[in-house]
Amino acid sequence: MMKKILAVCGLGQGTSLILRMNIEQVLNELGVTADVEHVDVSSASGMTSDLIVTSAELAQSLEGHETEIAIVNNYFDLDEIRQALQNRI
Template structure:
């Protein structure tokens, strides 16, 4: 299972998504590798990913992908993350 968290620079907000996604996956008892990346390299880093986590603002920039694109509104709301990850992975 591979999950990629995407932001504009690949070093800022994606890190928050990554750490909170890891917390939720731990709670759900799901084994997954979560990496932080940027929109410019998403086609490479997410080529074999099942899920892409990102902001509503960046969905268009990601373009065509085989992964499920999961849009997170509040990066600090673990229950939103949990519900959306569970729906995407279940």
């Protein structure tokens, strides 16, 4: 089954969309197909997925969530995103 990845930000509109686009670019380079969605932090806490990608700040508010969380601090840095995703997908 295709893996589902959530890109999470505060509102689920601006920054998570940038993160989602860059995650998709990295996945594309890695040759991995996955369903990437961008959502706000409160929706994310009620959703099931295989991996959540977000910043350290927002990861704190998702503590206790059963899904594995990958932290990315620089959403523009494709290398950092690649490192965060590797071994998790």
